[in-house]
Amino acid sequence: MHPTTDPTRRGHGPLTVAAGPAPAPQGACADVAGAGTGDGEIADWPGADEPEVLGGRKGPLRRCVASSAVASRDQMVRFVIAPDGFVVPDVEESLPGRGLWLTADPAMFEKAVARNVFAKAARRAVRVEKDLAIRTVALLRRRCLALIGLACRGGGAVAGFEKVQAALRSGRFGRSAVPGLWLEAADGAADGRAKLAPLAAAAGVPLVAVLDRRELGLALGRDEAVHAVLARGPLTAQVLREFGRLSALAGLPPVSVAPARAAPAGSPDGRTGAAGEAGLRDTSLPDADTSTPDRIEGSTTRRSDTE
Structure with a gap:
């Protein structure tokens, strides 16, 4: 995968939680249907004409590339294929390219790596590192x-x-x-x-x-x-x-x-x-820009809270 898109890649050192923040929505699924859809839009399953499904890229539902199950984006992680062919976790959903979505479940990650499902969904040769789940967890934690x-x-x-x-x-x-x-x-x-x-x-x-x-x-x-x-x-x-x-x-x-x-x-x-x-729909506070800086900047006076 491209070094600028995945700081956890081998050769770039271990990811630290102090490393850059990330903006971010989250997962959904891949276009496993046919041509004409992208970024995991649902277009080939019964009920696809229901309003809650018709949302294009910002719609609420996606299909998992490992299980073909349709679920909320909130339960999935987006991946893209880097120019070098590596599968890159896109926890911020901000990277360009067609999205491939995988359920946030260890079993689904294991299946995706073992059965080469990313290559099948992308219809091209891809490279998937075996520690994909570990690296994705690190990125989510940092997020x-x-x-x-x-x-x-x-x-x-x-x-x-x-x-x-x-x-x-x-x-x-x-x-x-x-x-x-x-x-x-x-x-x-x-x-x-x-x-x-x-x-x-x-x-x-x-x-x-x-x-x-x-x-x-x-x-x-x-x-x-x-x-x-x-x-x-x-x-x-x-x-x-x-x-x-x-x-x-x-x-x-x-x-x-x-x-x-x-x-x-x-x-x-x-x-x-x-x-x-x-719920969390209270708008008494101004909407915050969910994009984040290159690192988490602590306050000028650092202190311990051990109460």
Whole structure:
């Protein structure tokens, strides 16, 4: 694959989570039908004339090149063929060329490599490295870090036990931001998480506990971080989407969505605190540019959050 499109390729050194961020939508499937469709558009399966399927490149459904199953783009990863013939993961869905889509499932990746399904879908000879799943996981993980860093730099994140506790309890933080995602370090102490869990459950705020404290700190411009909250909005919806694909492919804990309950008396605006009720479609925050810089820039003052 081309070195500029895949930093995890052999000969370019190991991928580090501090390396460049990436903008990004996500997966879908390949055009396994016939000529006339591209980037995995569905055009040859029963029900293809249904409105939700007719969306072209931006449509919600794609077909997996390994299983031929039709599913949401949110459950798949896009690949393209580089000029040198290598199959390149395109987790940002920004690379040019016809997209080949693969379900974010270890079994599907194993099948795709073993049975040369990319070559069949692309109708040409391609080169697929055996560690395709490992490299894709690394790119998805880096993507998650980049998006969290983007939210932090835009004022859409708070970190530290007391700040997270206050945000979950009041339903507000910063400039009237509403908590949309609760992040916990996978290697953080259980007691702190246990204290925050009832507040998150009351607000219906989903939990992701995939990153370790060093990775979470890196994304937030700190040496370490254990507890954090992201503001509800389009950017956080994208973070959730990427974590969903990462968890599915890497076998990590899935996103945990606590059932929304009535908010404690005296909560702001008498809200039920059910962030889940409004989903992540809240537009109280300006839409963030989901393109990301070449690296995650930490704050000028780096500190540790080990509460």
